[in-house]
Amino acid sequence: MKPDSINISQIIKETTIKPNSNNFAVCWIKSEVDGIEIDEVLYKNVSNSIFFLDPKFQWKIFKKGNSTSSGYILHLEKEVLNNPLLSNLHINKVRLFNSGEIPLFKLSPGIEKRTQAILEMIDELLGSNLNHKDDAILSLLNTFFVYCDGQCNIKSVVSNTNSKTNIVYKFKKLVDKNIFEHHEIAHYAKLLNISPKYLNECVKEVLSVSSKNIVTEQLLMRSRYALKFSNKTIKEISFELGFSSPDYFSYFFKTHTGISPSSLRKS
Structure with missing residues (x-):
């Protein structure tokens, strides 16, 4: 992988705004968030959710005014999703990132702890100089997406009130x-x-x-x-x-x- 094809950051600021880039974004919102605004529409009650956001969307995350982390944001270049390890995942087959909708997953209770652990390891590896770290990061991404796509989670769309x-x-x-x-x-x-x-x-x-x-x-x-x-x-x-x-x-x-x-x- 080339440098900066994967980035990760914690949701700490009161307002987190999409950077000026063409990267895909995976937002894991843990808690203490007032809402996420996508293309000027505000969605509330989004704790314990994962959003998959195409670069075409403009988005902001609003959180309560404290210094604790409310989750993570993964920024991924398209080449990462096309990696052979990830390309056959259902997440790509159904084109979650460009389906015309805004997919989200409501995580089942208990799964959020594993999600957090995986993202923390990705964060740690990205800041390291370990040998074979790219392979380790891709393996963790694969595990993360498998959890997202698993039957332990409920796929929906952000506007769905069904x-x-x-x-x-x-x-x-x-x-x-x-x-x-x-x-x-x-x-x-x-x-x-x-x-x-x-x-x-x-x-x-x-x-x-x-x-x-x-x-x-x-x-x-x-x-x-x-x-x-x-x-x-x-x-x-x-x-x-x-x-x-x-x-x-x-x-x-x-x-x-x-x-x-x-x-x-x-x-």
């Missing part, structure tokens, strides 16, 4: 909160005062997957994390995640991943 999108976002928050006790779609539909059939219809329309798939992905994500980064036994993990037995947990995990929990732990 009630189905709101239902899906509430559903995903409930799943994150209750996944340890409840795996049944009927339970979440009851909490939302809708039928399981309508909940599934909403999820399919917004995310193009089934509502059961959302529960499955959450269970797999938490399973992988516990298996790789904790000292808990497989039995402890299975009961903590609400499975009726370690055998059923192992069956579930192998069915969806192709490997057993013990094999993942050894890898």
Whole structure:
């Protein structure tokens, strides 16, 4: 990569304005932000969101008057997105940056911590002189975009007030909160005062997957994390995640991943 093809900055100023450049921008807004103005239209309630902004858009971010960081802004030249490591990602296939809309992702609870960690590492690497830092940065960008494109996030557009999108976002928050006790779609539909059939219809329309798939992905994500980064036994993990037995947990995990929990732990 050539110098300055990737830049990153924290959102610290009370008003952050798009620089005079033709770079694409990825804005991760964590919190403490009053709104983002895009082509003179102000959008509020944007905390815990990621925006993908084509160079054609003029934008400003307004934050509350304190010195803490409210997120990051990634500036990317087109050549970066065309890199072979990134070019096959869904993020490019659907042309998020120039689709005529302003795509955003509302991050699921818990994912924002991983997002922040990835962006912090990119920031650190950009300021270093380490060997092979370009490869490391591209790998982190790939991971970042995979999270953005994953089923743990809700893709929408900035002007979208569709009630189905709101239902899906509430559903995903409930799943994150209750996944340890409840795996049944009927339970979440009851909490939302809708039928399981309508909940599934909403999820399919917004995310193009089934509502059961959302529960499955959450269970797999938490399973992988516990298996790789904790000292808990497989039995402890299975009961903590609400499975009726370690055998059923192992069956579930192998069915969806192709490997057993013990094999993942050894890898």
